[in-house]
Amino acid sequence: MVDGTPQGLRVVERAGWTGSCLAFARADYPAARARREVQGTGVYVLVGPDPDGRRTQRVYVGEADEVRVRLDSHQREKDFWTHGFVLSTKDDSLNKAHVRYLEARLLEIAREADNATLDNGTAPPRSYLSESETADMESYLDEALVLFPLVGVNVFDRLDRADSVDSGVQADGPNVGKDEVPDGHRPRLSFKAQLTAAEGREDARGFLVYEGATGPGTSKVMSEGYQRLRERLLQEGILVAVEGGRIRLTKDYIFESPSAAASVLSGGSKNGRIEWRDGTGRTLKEVQRRSAPETA
Numbered sequence: 343m344v345d346g347t348p349q350g351l352r353v354v355e356r357a358g359w360t361g362s363c364l365a366f367a368r369a370d371y372p373a374a375r376a377r378r379e380v381q382g383t384g385v386y387v388l389v390g391p392d393p394d395g396r397r398t399q400r401v402y403v404g405e406a407d408e409v410r411v412r413l414d415s416h417q418r419e420k421d422f423w424t425h426g427f428v429l430s431t432k433d434d435s436l437n438k439a440h441v442r443y444l445e446a447r448l449l450e451i452a453r454e455a456d457n458a459t460l461d462n463g464t465a466p467p468r469s470y471l472s473e474s475e476t477a478d479m480e481s482y483l484d485e486a487l488v489l490f491p492l493v494g495v496n497v498f499d500r501l502d503r504a505d506s507v508d509s510g511v512q513a514d515g516p517n518v519g520k521d522e523v524p525d526g527h528r529p530r531l532s533f534k535a536q537l538t539a540a541e542g543r544e545d546a547r548g549f550l551v552y553e554g555a556t557g558p559g560t561s562k563v564m565s566e567g568y569q570r571l572r573e574r575l576l577q578e579g580i581l582v583a584v585e586g587g588r589i590r591l592t593k594d595y596i597f598e599s600p601s602a603a604a605s606v607l608s609g610g611s612k613n614g615r616i617e618w619r620d621g622t623g624r625t626l627k628e629v630q631r632r633s634a635p636e637t638a
């Protein structure tokens with residue numbers, strides 16, 4: 343934390359990695375533009391609310407031989423962004439071909455993640471790199487993608503359905519005590535109600551519901567916030583109307599909580615910790631209780 347506050351300029355690095363990420367709010371751009379990280383070759387990401395209201399956020403990815411020159415232009419001409427992030431290296435080892443490759447890859451990942459509206463008008467092709475350089479840039483990218491969530495950027499988050507996490511194996515296996523849940527175990531859960539059928543699991547980022555979940559096409563009594571979220575998901579095509587008076591989830595989606603997931607899908611106010619159940623019929627509340635056994 344450059345100025346000692348978590349809201350101010352931040353430089354994020356990892357041991358053994360030559361890269362770095364400068365994170366700053368637009369209000370701090372005058373201080374950010376004086377930093378070494380923006381004076382050389384690098385890749386940058388601008389994030390802010392989507393002014394069109396189609397998505398909750400908009401993102402722009404760019405590259406430059408001198409990042410500060412491009413950021414100056416965006417400071418004058420782009421309205422949407424509120425936070426900026428600059429990827430560079432401590433030894434100035436990135437060249438133009440490297441950052442063009444990284445820019446193209448980040449845009450590919452952002453499109454695949456589909457968490458934000460892309461402000462980029464065109465999709466640049468990957469620049470040609472040798473096999474060893476490509477491996478180096480992919481390694482650099484792997485490290486950078488780990489850092490982005492630490493500074494509040496989720497536009498590159500791709501959902502992972504790792505079998506080891508959501509395989510549905512129950513906690514009461516032969517090697518697990520009655521009240522124990524293995525480290526990292528997130529059992530598959532289901533929610534069934536009138537016209538509603540869904541499967542999901544807890545996730546570090548919220549509550550993940552799998553593609554294909556269905557619910558009634560009309561909503562009943564629910565909080566204003568959940569109603570707005572339901573309408574937004576319908577506008578974005580994440581929820582779509584299907585035959586039988588139902589709606590269907592078109593992609594895996596992370597809700598902020600199990601209650602938000604259950605309420606939005608069913609069209610009514612629901613307590614997600616009671617509604618979501620594992621394969622043995624235990625509620626999520628019971629599963630969570632078993633993960634914290636009582637001690638004497």
